[in-house]
Amino acid sequence: MNHMENPQDELDVLIIGAGVSGIGAAYHLQKEHPGKSYAILESRADLGGTWDLFRYPGIRSDSDLYTFGYQFKPWTDEKAIADGPAIKAYINETAVENGIDRKIRYGHKVKRAEWSTKEARWTLTVELADNGESFEMRAKWIFAATGYYRYDQGYMPHFDGLADFAGQVIHPQHWPEDLDFADKKVVIIGSGATAVTLLPELAKEAEHVTMLQRSPTYILPVPEKDRLGLALRRWIGDQRAYRLIRRKNILRQKFVYQFSQRFPKAARAFIRRVNRKELEGSGCDVDVHFNPTYDPWDQRLCAVPNGDLYKSIRNGSATVVTDRIETFNQAGIRLESGQQLDADIVITATGLNVQLFGGIEVEIDGEAFDAPESVAYKGMMLSDVPNLVFAVGYTNSSWTLKIDLVCEYFCRLLGHMDQVGADIAVARITDPRMKRIPLLDFPAGYVLRALDSLPKQGTEEPWYLAQNYAKDSRFLREGNVADEYMEFRRSERKSEVEEEIPV
Known part of the structure; x- marks a missing residue:
């Protein structure tokens, strides 16, 4: 298990999860913003996420790896429908080739994340798997690549007898x-x-x-x-x-x-x-x-x-x-x-237990985050939650297609903030009368069991999840990051620091 040398150091981005989404996020971040600091916190002892957790015989992708694979790294195995070990090896190879493996901190489970608008920082409480000790880390941004289900517990219905x-x-x-x-x-x-x-x-x-x-x-x-x-x-x-x-x-x-x-x-x-x-x-x-x-x-x-x-x-x-x-x-x-x-x-084989952000307790300026009251913005941020991006892929296509788009948009968002001197980005709903519908319009049992605990979506862009790669590709790659719903701000901390810098 590798621990950070200075666990309380501040980082630009903390990526939570070293699965296919987290490794993809790290690749895009260091490619587009090589000067920004980041680390990946992974609660397990190895990378891979789903492809490390599930070990049952025959575990495989139900999407072809030409679309499930990263856009930036060709899938070269003979099999287009690949087994779990091959997919994990592909993720590991991506991490090693790009030096991402050196940024991963295994056995680091994020228990709590507290946002301060005054400081424009997240403070995360991290628990170490080897000894149960906790410490704090601070970051300007959280990229939650935690997937959508509980890793420690599958769904088990009651069976008589x-x-x-x-x-x-x-x-x-x-x-x-x-x-x-x-x-x-x-x-x-x-x-x-x-x-x-x-x-x-x-x-x-x-x-x-x-x-x-x-x-x-x-x-x-x-x-x-x-x-x-x-x-x-x-x-x-x-x-x-x-x-x-x-x-x-x-x-x-x-x-x-x-x-x-x-x-x-x-x-x-x-x-x-x-x-x-x-x-x-x-x-x-x-x-x-x-x-x-x-x-x-x-x-x-x-x-x-x-x-x-x-x-x-x-x-x-x-x-x-x-x-x-x-x-x-x-x-x-x-x-x-x-x-x-x-x-x-x-x-x-009775299904999963859906879980948001890996079960992390989230607090915004001292107030507990209430997920069902929030609305997804562009399928990657939540209303009134600053400086947090989450990665959830498609339900009707290959997961990673959406993840690549989210990562690219996140990098564009960071670039815009650097240009305008902002350190806070938060999506705001401008029409309180907008109809809210379930986040996942998908009648699978694991989804229906969790709907009451999940954020909502709206009925119009950018609050509606299109589940359409072509549409999302145009929207997230070419759309304006500074739209009427995204509020960019400069924190008190940033203003004070800049006042101290001699012109």
Whole structure:
């Protein structure tokens, strides 16, 4: 664990989190503002964020790495849909190549952040993982690259009779490295990306795997490799090929999402046809187990590389059951239909617990920050919260596409403040009558459970989250940072310091 030599020194920017967002933020910051000081505080013992935390078999991205990867660093692995270790290695390589790794302080958990308008500074209380001691750091800006969920706790619903179960119960967020599932009966509870990823991987060694879902999810096969991308790399080199394939895949994502939203019946019919073809002769009833009640892209689609999930069902090593749990018992799970699922291991792929800013307590001039009363500004700042940027990616496209835009805009914002001599930037709502709606218009269970604790969004720009890369790209790259909603100020501290400087 490496500690800062002078932990109370003031910094220009403190980046919280050394995952894909935090490393990206550091790259942009030191490229555009090489004179500004920064550090990355990471509560865990290594970088990678999600890709370090989740260790379950088969962990992978559900977006292609040509769009999930950074705009500035080509993805050169053969596989476009990559596994967790490969993604973590890519993030680590980015950090090392750019000297960002030397700025990371591992085992540093931010517990509290207090803003002083008079000082134009954040004071952060940081706890050290190795001894539990706390100290303070000060910074002009916070870049919260903390993701959107609790790292220490996944979502676990109540199950009657769980204590009676004689087998093992595992949550994917806390996967034991020594878990032996060979020749075991495994039941996976859930139907999201984690369950869909686990099923084919566990089915390779388990006696049998059952994916128990309360309701189906839209699932589509995707090629693990982008053959056009691989060919272009041979012809025109990594950099140019990466740019072209990235652009192609961004347009494809946009088309699929917009087509699904505008023509849901046609999209649903297409997905059903694909599933029927993939599962032909398997005995799996597509109308029951692959027939969601919602429209495509009302929730995120699950991608299965090379159709691996379908193969496991076709060869009989895995089964999908759509039903509700009545109770656990010693042997496994009894369903409301009366069916008994015997199990040696039950995996609860039941979702995440959403958490803002990694659970950090935030105070503004002595007043506790009330997240539900704030409104997101350009999807990266919050109303009445000065000098704080947060990074949350897209729900309908690759996460990192939005992160790159946020980082670029943040650097433009810092540049403007330097030009005008301001040290405080805060977004203000000018129309108190503006309608407020949930921040995430996304009916996934983990989102619905957290809506009451999250900030809101408005119904008009810049308070509305477009979830549209092309629109956001124009808005954040070309839009005016000094709009009518952004208030720039010079603090008392800055004014006093400048008065002391001889002209």
